[in-house]
Amino acid sequence: LPGVEEVRVLMTSERRTRRLIAVASGKGGVGKSTVAANLAIALQRRGRRVGLVDADIYGPSQPRLLGVEGVKPQARDKVLLPVQTRFGVPMLSMGGLVAEGQAIAWRGPMAGGALGQMVDADWGETDLLVLDLPPGTGDVQLTMIQKHKPAGAVIVSTPQDLALIDATRAIDLFNKAGVPIIGLIENMSGYVCPHCEGVSNPFGTGGAQDISAKLGIPFLGRIPLEMAIRSASDAGEPPAAGNGPQAELFAGLAGQVDD
Ligand code: ADP
Numbered sequence: 001l002p003g004v005e006e007v008r009v010l011m012t013s014e015r016r017t018r019r020l021i022a023v024a025s026g027k028g029g030v031g032k033s034t035v036a037a038n039l040a041i042a043l044q045r046r047g048r049r050v051g052l053v054d055a056d057i058y059g060p061s062q063p064r065l066l067g068v069e070g071v072k073p074q075a076r077d078k079v080l081l082p083v084q085t086r087f088g089v090p091m092l093s094m095g096g097l098v099a100e101g102q103a104i105a106w107r108g109p110m111a112g113g114a115l116g117q118m119v120d121a122d123w124g125e126t127d128l129l130v131l132d133l134p135p136g137t138g139d140v141q142l143t144m145i146q147k148h149k150p151a152g153a154v155i156v157s158t159p160q161d162l163a164l165i166d167a168t169r170a171i172d173l174f175n176k177a178g179v180p181i182i183g184l185i186e187n188m189s190g191y192v193c194p195h196c197e198g199v200s201n202p203f204g205t206g207g208a209q210d211i212s213a214k215l216g217i218p219f220l221g222r223i224p225l226e227m228a229i230r231s232a233s234d235a236g237e238p239p240a241a242g243n244g245p246q247a248e249l250f251a252g253l254a255g256q257v258d259d
């Protein structure tokens with residue numbers, strides 16, 4: 001039988017092989033959670049064993065996106081057991097740790113503790129954890145960077161100047177902490193009218209690509225503003241799990257993240 005020290009070493013090395021990919025944004029409402037859920041599913045469809053941690057304390061939306069709203073995670077020996085979803089991506093959410101409808105007034109250390117419990121949950125064979133971070137550059141992001149050292153960060157922004165300025169701040173935080181930026185995704189980029197099929201750009205377009213070039217970080221691609229993405233997400237049917245053009249789009253993004 002291994003001694004205590006050996007077990008500890010084993011546990012540490014096991015943990016190291018699990019890569020954490022942070023999905024972050026400078027501000028809320030830009031589609032960070034939507035991208036995190038669909039990326040996780042697309043990575044799983046590439047044959048990765050993927051788990052998803054919803055660390056967005058302000059608006060934990062992964063339970064709804066993945067169709068497991070109201071399902072409480074169980075625990076064994078005080079270790080959380082991730083909630084299984086229909087998409088082969090187990091998930092833990094800040095939302096699952098409080099009663100439904102209860103205001104989440106997390107204080108920094110409490111949120112950090114909850115994040116730690118979720119990252120160190122019983123993820124089994126999972127080799128990749130996608131982390132849906134809260135928007136901005138606050139306590140949870142710092143704890144996550146310092147304690148859990150993600151392998152890389154994907155930044156999501158809409159094309160507006162203001163969103164991009166905030167995204168630049170988030171990029172700066174990861175840069176300073178030595179976390180590699182996997183790349184920037186421009187979401188809600190271009191709107192295809194379902195009636196006339198004309199393309200308009202309510203939030204502009206191309207801004208994220210320009211910023212990526214300026215900052216010398218990879219530009220991963222654009223996701224259009226599409227009714228189908230919103231309605232599928234609300235119905236707990238992430239488009240990445242389907243067979244439509246959006247699934248192809250997310251498969252392409254996942255390929256770049258997985259390189
Ligand atoms: P965040 O996590 O950045 O706050 P969400 O992922 O919750 O943002 O997205 C905010 C809203 O925008 C949700 O209703 C979501 O369904 C919708 N949404 C996100 N991306 C798109 C898109 N590309 N097309 C249409 N709706 C989108």
